[in-house]
Amino acid sequence: MEPRDVRAAGAVVTRKGGEVLLVHRPKYDDWSFPKGKLDPGEHAVTAAVREVAEETGLDVRLGPALARQRYRMSGGRWKSVDYWTARAIGSDDVSRYRPNAEIDAVEWVEWSAAARRLTYPHDRETLAEARPLRRKTRALVVLRHGQARSRGGWRKDDRQRPLVQLGEAQAQRLVPLLAAFDVTAAHSSTSLRCLQTVAPYVDTTGWPVKLYDELSEEGASVEGIVDLVDALVDGGESAVVCTHRPVLPTVLDAMGVRETKLEPGAMLVAHHRKGRVVATEVLAP
Structure with missing residues (x-):
């Protein structure tokens, strides 16, 4: 049996003006994007944000996902790297970065110059893929609630049916994933x-939560869901909408996104700009 791929994650961090963030590794004398291996049990989304912070000092939030890179390392094993586009939250000044x-x-490099400076062809391909997705987007996260007690074994009001232990663990693991997309x-x-x-x-964050009967199974309202989705897409913040499997198709249809099956605790991240969804991805905790 062949060994499993070495897993890593990173980001193509851009800023207004058409510049991209590159890092230089003295051990390999190469220029690349900030990235690094996943810690045991770590989600790739979390690793991407963490690695950018560790390698550049910048706090970033992720945009649309990019194609996974897969290549053979010098020792013969394969490496898979998940990438997202990203933007800095707060200051994007790297002049105080301490080399190690x-x-x-760590340098901001103009786009065409970055293509010339990157050492590896697969990084240049990722840069080209990121270019049409480099503009800042907001995220609207559609979340199916975590694993709950079975409907058949619950004799009380179904609205009060709680999560089981697995569902509670899924909810905890969602915290850094939602933060990675700047959900406020x-x-x-x-x-x-x-x-x-x-x-x-x-x-954890102190951000507000609003409750809607329109998002429940019992009170689902197409008109109410459409109004909510329109307000969130037109608004200036990233948000999460948590609902139920039977209600998900209505929410996705209101967003103009094709119906997608979500397992308990999974989420669809819709990246939108100026009222239009430009990319989607499905993530499980």
Whole structure:
């Protein structure tokens, strides 16, 4: 049996004016994007944000996903690297970066110059893929609540059916994923299992949560969902909407996104700009 791929994640970080962030590794004398290996049990999304912070000092939030790179390393094993576009949150000044043995230079480079400076062909391909997606977007995250107690074994009001232990763990693992997309507001069904799914995030961040009967199975309203989605897409913040499997098609249709199956605790991230969804991706915790 062949060994599993070495997993890594990173980001193509851009800023207004058409520049991209590159790093230089003295050990290999190469120029590339900030990236690094996943810690045991770490999600690639979390690793991408962490590695950019460690290698450049910048706090970033992710935009649309890019194609996974896969190449053979010098030792013979294969490496898979997941990439996202990204923008800095707050200051994007790297002039105070302190060189070290791993990364000795961090620079903002004009786009065409970056294509020439990048050492590897696969990085130049990733740069070309990122170019049409480099403009800043907002994220609207559609989240299916975590694993809940079975409907058949619950004799009380279904709105009060809670998460099981697995669902609670899924809710906890969603915290860094939602933060990676700069989610600053939660919109949830009034059902307990949805509220419990977003609770760890709002408790950790302090961002507000709003409850909607229109997002529940019992009170689902096409008109109410369309109004909510339109307001969120037209608004100036990234948000998460937590709802139920039977309601998901209505939410996605209101967004103009094709119907997508989401497992409990999974989310669809729709990256939108000027009222138009430009990219989507599905992530599980």
